Amino acid sequence: MAAVKEFSVQERLLSLCKLQRIDSKIGEIKKLRGELPMEVKDLEDEIEGFNTRIQSVNNEIQVIEESIKEKQNIQAEAKDKLKKYEKQQNNVKNSREFEAINKEIELNELEIKACDKKIKDANLEKDEYIAQRELTEKQIEEKQVVLGQKQKELKKITEETEKEESDLGKKRDGAANDVEPRLLTAYDRIRMNYKNGLAVVPVERDSCGGCFNVIPPQRQSDIRLRKKMTVCEHCGRILVDSELNDSVQL
Ligand SMILES: [Zn+2]
CATH class of the missing domain: 1.10.287.1490 (Helix Hairpins)
Known part of the structure; x- marks a missing residue:
């Protein structure tokens, strides 16, 4: 002992x-070094936040694109049916059949129109998200420039003082041991x-x-x-x- x-x-x-x-x-x-380390950390956090935002915007866009595709499929189907009924209309045997086909045509025309509107609305929404993404990307770019400068500054100061600080750290351990x-x-x-x-x-x-x-x-x-x-x-x-x-x- x-x-x-x-x-x-x-x-x-x-x-x-x-x-x-x-x-x-x-x-x-x-x-x-002053506030530099904290400023660097804050900027890094901010950029990370922006990236998260872009990720969630991308997810929203994906959902919208899927729904557009779905509407396009429904619309294409309605268009096929419409063609089919229009052809049938030329060979009707009686007025009842004519009425029935006419109703189908009307329904499909309405469906096509409704899909048009939904696709248009979805595209507008998508454009809004794309604009949002562009804005965020621009913000990231701006922050990256500032971050780069701050990092460079911090690196320079750190390099200049690194040796001295590490020497002092060792000396501190030694001195603390004596207390x-x-x-x-x-x-x-x-x-x-x-x-x-x-x-x-x-x-x-x-x-x-x-x-x-x-x-x-x-x-x-x-x-x-x-x-x-x-x-x-x-x-x-x-x-x-x-x-x-x-x-x-x-
Ligand atoms: Zn005193």
Whole structure:
């Protein structure tokens, strides 16, 4: 079993300072990338949404085309029947037969007309969907252009900072290892509370380097002694003396 190392307060403070320095540097790199990763993700999501829309429009068009085909078949059948009845009309034997055939002709003519109207309406609906699809395709094209630019920009920044970031990541793991878990949790929690991500700050000009409130002389001398952990009573950040802070090297 590995022996649990006991750290002195000074060692703890130094490790925390180091961790803070690394995290601040990583934060700077992330700031450089800014909103780009999120913008890229948003654009990708939007394009995916447009593609889904096109897919559903295509499905609608398919349904309409099938119904047009169906109507065309019905119409063709009616046309055949009409021809047949028209031929029969020339050979009728009596007026009753004539009436019956005439009725059939009328019915089939109506059917043909009705199919015409339904096909025409369906084609109009189909045209609307096609226009919708074209519009969406155009929107995709526009978004793709912007996405391409953003991706390029992000790639450039990432390439420039990749090595540095990965080095810092390794250093961070090493530094975090030197901080006891309980302290690390406290450190991370304080960092999360502040937009600038500062959890460990030096005393500068008699004030807290985080919130700039004045620190009483007695506390300042406690901090300089490095015998116990001191947090700012205003902002809760961990305070170190500037000499210790400046001694940190990555
Ligand atoms: Zn403070």
